[in-house]
Amino acid sequence: MKKTSIAVSLALIYPISQLAFAQSMPPASTASPAITSPSAGVSGANSAAQDLATVVVTEEGPSYVAASSNSATRTDTPLIQTPQSISVLKRSLLEDQDVHTLAGALVNVSGVVPTKPEEALLIAPIIRGFPAETYLDGLSIFGGNQQAFNPAGLVGVERIDVLKGPSASLYGGGLGSPLGGLINLQSTRPEIGRSGGYVGIRAGSFSTKNPYGDYNIALSDQLALRLAGEYQDNNSWIDKVHGKRAFLQPSILFKPSAQTELLVSGQYNRTRQLEYSGLPAQQALAGQIDRNAFAGAPIGQPLTDINNRLGKIELRHAFDGGARLNATAQFYRSTIGQYGSFVYPAIAAPDPSTPTSYPIFPMTMEGTTRETALDVNLSAPVDMLGGRHEWVVGIGYDLTKFYSGMGFDGTSVGSIDIANPQYNLGFGDKSPITLTQTDRYHTLAAYVQDQAHYGRWHLTGSLRFTQLQFQEAEQGTDKTYHHVSPRAGVTFDLAPGVALYGGYATAFRAPFGFIGSSTPEPETSKNVEIGMKLADKARGLSGTLALFQQTRNNVTTPDLSNPLFSIQTGQQRARGFETDLTWEPTPAFSLLANYAYTDANVTRDNTLPVGDKLTRVPKHSGRIAFRYRVRDGMAQGLAFGAGISAVSARQLTLPNTVAAPGMATVDAQAAYDFGRYTMQASVYNLTGRRTFEPYQYFGFPVVMPNQTRSFYLTLKVRI
Template sequence: MKHPLTLAGLLLASTSLCATTAHGQDATGFGTITLDPIIIQGLENGAVIDGYRANTVSSATRTATPLQQTPQSVQVLSPELLEDQAVTSMSEALGNVSGAQGTIPLQTPAFESTLLRGFPAEFYRDGITSYINTGDANAMAGVERIEVLKGPNAILYGGGVGTPLGGVVNIVTKKPAPENFTELGLTFGANGYVEPSFDINRQLSDTVLFRMNGSYVRSEADQDVIETDRYSFSPSLTFGSGTDTRLTVQGYASRWEQQEYQGLPAVGTVAGDFDIDRNLYIGDPEIPDSHTETRKLTFTLEHDFNDRWSNRTQFRYGKNEVEQITQIILTNEPDAGTSDWSLYNSYVPGEQTEYSFNTSFEGRFSTGAWDHVLLFGADYSRIEDYSLMYMDYAGTNDLANPSGWPAWIMPSTLAMGEGNGTYTTSGVFAQMQSSLGRLHLLGGLRLAHLETIYDSEGFGRRDTLKETKILPRIGAVFDLTDQWSAFAGYSEGMKANAFYFYSSSPKPESNRQAEIGLKYDGGAVSGSIAAFRIERENVPVTDPTDPTYLTSITEGQQRSQGVDLDAVWQPGGAWKVMANYAYADAELTADIPLGAPAGSKLPGVPRHSGGLWLDYDARQDTGEGWRAGAGLHAVSSSPLDQMNTYKTDGYATVNASASYTRDGTTYALAVKNLFDKEYDLPMYGYMGGRVVPGAERQILVNISKRF
């Protein structure tokens, strides 16, 4: 088998060869190349979307590429879909994407637990990494749409600590538009849920646009004790709208505050001979709130040199703050009696500073019968991270019959981690897309550099990693008919893993994905089906020779493979249907020393998952009228821990919504978990895995006015 770098070179070389052959040679012996302008349809905020259906997006290639010609699985959650479903969290939104398991909304946004195709996903905001996704990670007020790219995406996405593994969830935010409007909204409902929101857009002059949106949420939960306060605020200005040079300046401020929720242990919920109250909050009910917040400032400069060449440059500066306060348990089974657990007072503060920069040049030209899109550029990301963890023993309590919680007091013992981390990624990249009739080729290379430094004064150690590597991406699409196309793609990635101490010099984690599939676009029906395989190597695992179990070795190996399907039926009348299904087999491919054996399934990854949403929209072209919809989300059982000792049962829930619009005012009703199904969520990434009871039936009412 040829090396992927060789294949990438062949793809690029074949484009030039065919172009030269098409034109023959001139008197000098060199092929004649004719550059013809290519006119493409303009994009609205980077995409062409109709209802639930996306035709063209730019996230997968950073160029305006029809989905039908993109050799990769990409799903787009449109503004209309998010509004129709009355989505209130990213986890709920990702239920529309095959093979996605979202982060539990009650989780403190100080780490990201979203999985795509069985492996960790990373959140990006307008194409730039959102490191650990702090602040109000579930704010929807400023979200235009969500684009989900599956797999390493190594060529174009490499911020934070390297290449995303399972894929990228790219939040495309609302940008200033050349119009004047104000939209005010209020949502209220079960568990004291109250959310006022606003979106204000103004055209200040022919070339200057302004937009500002935000929301504030206050709510309780089915679980005892918990009260959540969160907000987000996003002002933005665009200068040079409608001209060849455009500058957009975006601000973003966001905060989340709530009692830290650690879920429930496996024994007493999905296992064991006693029951723990599903609504139990473990720990001192008077515990101080945890909080996370973020502040970001982003500059985006776009310049069109002519009708063929353009440049896009982005710079972002951000500050994050984290404070986690917990009375924590450490095991999934009782460690202090029949149904008693040991409790520990824990305090985890942290601060992060991020600098991100990327620039790319895009050229569109033709050589003979071939049409080309060339993209090349460079990027740089630096994360400065300070964090530590204090933990002291607090006492015990019987979780089956809790009483007399010990008071939370500030711990003073340093435990498990402390230090200053600096994570730097940089790279240069080139990507060529070439089309000849029914054939569409993509080839790209990234020269990636990764450097991490992790200093721990408390533990008297310093871990460093430095690696430079060429990462390839290749792909091809062939239009079998006017509706059907077949695609194949391969990509590689490289990343580091933060917050680990290593017994010896760490190695960067490497990952690679291959996928093949079919895409269909028949107008009324569109979608894709893909078979994939992702492999990870050099995954950190605990060093069995360290008696303290505080250090790791980069020896782990994992694999995820399966099939996923996403489809939209939108015949042009009142009906719209969106469906997805995934089969995933994610497992260890090498033994963890003194731990789980090869073949153990990865926690939180169901073998089967899928969803269906049907919507009937009787609104007029003006937006006046009514609509109603309902949907099903189903998940099979999945392991809770790496040893596969415990697992959650499968479940299915039903949501429904309806709305009526008159004179610019919309009245909407949404019911989540319509039949009040009792179920346990399949993953909660806390201390090796915890159970979170699914939310009970929730009724939400929304009133919004646009003028």
């Protein structure tokens, strides 16, 4: 097939391909980080506190509050001094809420639209209205198809840091840097001098069977091994849909001295599921079809198979004088076999006499991603210019090779009445691959950052220079971008535990799958925010209140002079208010609350009406959840909690033609600790709310039914 012919074919079918691949006063109960921060004080830089020794702290209770994070600055910085909105989800929260998916965890953060597990290959998560990306331990997982890395489980995750807004001055790889925000999964690490862990089994609705565990072995006073893993087999509230997932994370830590440690780790992450394609939105919302129908040909349809493997080596060394070296190398490989069957009204609408009977089309896709990433940075405390400074200098390298192929010939395998489905259609033979996309992204970057402290003022400035070579074989694209990404911010300690802050940050990335008559330019975004941060130990109150405005430029829009191609003249803007708060007045009680008002609109486009709302983004969203722990008396060991999550209506299409309704769901949990054992019961959608949620499949509006009332029981044994 000639290049021009392929480009035209991709222009027609590409929506399918793109979507498919597409704090200074820490609370007393918060554990100190494993590696102390150089920024904690230059005056003690020559003391033994600069070693890489693990600090053991006895906690008063399982606090949800994190005092610091290294995700936003690549140094362990108090959250109250970070000029950016950042939320940290600790392991204690995930366990108390019985959270086993990334989507389930992210409802605890304002302004985030998670990717559902069923959408793992279809769409990226959204932060503040724009696409976000998932990183692992600070390194990129290819940003074009990164949603395929939606982890099979969270057993090997110690915490989740959610950075809102662009982070290009410190992060990048693959396509570039995240436009909307960054979700950084921090893996559990082996521990020297301690052996122990747990095993558990979780079972419940939809025939769910989920054994899991995490165990640490101290092999010597310098060596430790850790193994985390889980397996799940489950059906669904949607007819015919079922899946399996498996996760294994081995890691070994060698610590030859108090100043040096070397970590070698791996990860195997596999998800297999019968691919679900959604239901036509208008008919589903009108109640005209079976809400749990599978609109496809399930007989013989292979399970979509997402197979991710990762290896990582990390070196940390603390020098005399307080300087620290961090070097991490990572190799990631993803292979995907995707098999779907679906209705596609754009090419075959139902007969008006039988409006709920749709032709079914099979589709085959395959994809491979190989990514090699390296980040080396050196941090050092310096007294200069009358203040205390923490400098970071670093370099980054990333080479990503991506291939995707599609087999779709437009031949129907029969029709199904989704008002009264009879599942008698066969998937047939796999379609041969006829359309391909072969990309190569090569990134070299250097960055520098200064965190300066002058009394109650804390200033942060960083700059990153990136060279990104973007090659796309079928389009003949070979373009090298050079880009400077600045970031600046300030916090001011208004009172103990209260700070005001402001920040500015940018991002840029290559446009994934752009098809046009000219060489594509990078997409860019910038974010401005101001707000207040709380870390009030006396009152047990912590969190962030933020006002923000974020703009995305060079958005791909249709070329009016050639409908088969696109141009980059679009602009989108999101602005609003967010708050994430945690109140823990005693170790027995935790209350989490978040709310986001997000006004995300088209501000410039060729064909889309200016002012239309961006898809999937609710104007209002929020959650409130509590946990109470009985700490003495006959009921000691008992804990219980509940939460309610709510969102307003969400648009399904651009231009806006149909919206999924707002919804609220209630979840509840109860647990009892006795000796080495924990028994826990949890329920999702306690009130049995029945509605539909936005879903993404191909280019027309579809929805999926929300999860019905579901019960789960867990038994965990500490060993």
